[in-house]
Amino acid sequence: MPLPFDPIAEARRNWEARGWGAVDAMTAATSITRAHQILLRRIDAALEPFCLVFSRFEALALLSFTRTGALPLARIGERLQVHPTSVTNTIDRLEADGLVARVPHPTDRRATLAEITPAGRSLVGDAAKALAAVDFGLEGMAGTHLSAVEQSLQSLRSAAGDF
Amino acid sequence: MPLPFDPIAEARRNWEARGWGAVDAMTAATSITRAHQILLRRIDAALEPFCLVFSRFEALALLSFTRTGALPLARIGERLQVHPTSVTNTIDRLEADGLVARVPHPTDRRATLAEITPAGRSLVGDAAKALAAVDFGLEGMAGTHLSAVEQSLQSLRSAAGDF
DNA sequence: GACAGATAGTAGGAAGTCAGAGTAAACTGT
DNA sequence: ACAGTTTACTCTGACTTCCTACTATCTGTC
Secondary structure, three states: OOOOOOHHHHHHHHHHHHOOOOHHHHHHHHHHHHHHHHHHHHHHHHHHHHOOOHHHHHHHHHHHHOOOOEEEHHHHHHHHOOOHHHHHHHHHHHHHOOOEEEEEOOOOOOOEEEEEOHHHHHHHHHHHHHHHHOHHHOOOOOHHHHHHHHHHHHHHHHHOOOO | OOOOOOHHHHHHHHHHHHOOOOHHHHHHHHHHHHHHHHHHHHHHHHHHHHOOOHHHHHHHHHHHHOOOOEEEHHHHHHHHOOOHHHHHHHHHHHHHOOOEEEEEOOOOOOOEEEEEOHHHHHHHHHHHHHHHHOHHHOOOOOHHHHHHHHHHHHHHHHHOOOO
8 A cells, every 4th residue: 555655755856856946844844744644543543432533632631631620712722722613613522422511610701611521531541541552643653753853843833833 | 822831841741740651752743733733724824825725736736746747536545645535525626726627537437537737737836836935834943853854754654654 | 258346436424624703791991 | 981892602604524335447267
């Protein structure tokens, strides 16, 4: 099934031949895109027995990390960098599965808190261990490369206003 | 808008505190996911004036690189690593915009070729230059990091059977 | 030849994301 | 005090991706 050549090296050659420019950025961006594609498939496969996908797992993990186990939906969207409607949808699914509960905000009647339930807390721990067991989809990646990737991408995230 | 802390460093601390394991893989995977999110938004924004999204641009660029400007849909799916139905959808959109044309395969009556049109060839060149102008969304990333990312991810892609 | 199994493409449906619009509530400046 | 702005969430709709199922066609083997 694997291709007989590296498609990104091939793209680099074609890109150079046409003088389209920014060749290094193109290959880096394509590598990241492809890596994400591989990762997401493996991660979602590992989460499938838990009826979770990565976005729902992220929301659940975020809630489990908070002091009170609850967060306004808007905070969740900020931390996960997703659209408010996506948060609504994600919490809808988690709530339907009994993993979180919507609770009115104690002082701000506009806001709604998503609060993780005991079932949610239990599930997120199991799911996290399942993800760790498959190295978050990074099996086959040399250990020294892990920190190289993280550090290299840190400047991108920082420049993009992540923190 | 940026958070007052690095959400990934925060996740690392929480992950360690719970003993969930594979901390380095978790941070690397999360970094890749977040980088992809940033990239895709910038790339799609740059492609928006051309009525393209990244997946359609990729298909168009792939066709433009071939000798004859045409490829069976199945080959496109293999190279881009997407589901056959996604290829159908992508080519539907490109065909509706007059950027490719469906042509019967000369010898295999099951197969359909997607052939790039002159309009498609012209557009893909302009779009490529627009992407290069924004460094493929990697603006703000130190130049030395570009090759580090690509090389680090190469082992992942290779191990995943990319080539 | 004939037929079982593989391959190519598409239709229908589920899930996820985002954008725009709308409603309700809280903040802000005069 | 209060009019105007901002913030919080949700509804609807568009778009993309995948999965399952299906038809048509090709290929290898008997």
